[in-house]
Amino acid sequence: MLTVSGMTGLTQPWHIILILLIALMLFGGRKLPEIGRSLGTGMREFKDSITGHSAPENDSVHRAAERETA
Numbered sequence: 001m002l003t004v005s006g007m008t009g010l011t012q013p014w015h016i017i018l019i020l021l022i023a024l025m026l027f028g029g030r031k032l033p034e035i036g037r038s039l040g041t042g043m044r045e046f047k048d049s050i051t052g053h054s055a056p057e058n059d060s061v062h063r064a065a066e067r068e069t070a
Contacts, residue, residue, distance in 0.1 A: 009015075027035060 024032065
């Protein structure tokens with residue numbers, strides 16, 4: 001009979017390395033940062049929608065727009 005301590009999860013170092021190598025072979029080195037950025041943005045938007053917070057406005061965008069109009 002399996003117990004919780006006897007079960008192995010996906011958090012072991014070899015499992016994580018294997019998953020990362022498979023992802024690298026499937027998507028390539030150039031695409032992985034873009035995929036990670038997209039996942040991070042999606043997770044942030046999901047969390048904000050769940051908690052009811054709106055995303056903070058980007059001050060650098062507003063400063064750049066003010067410079068263009070001045």
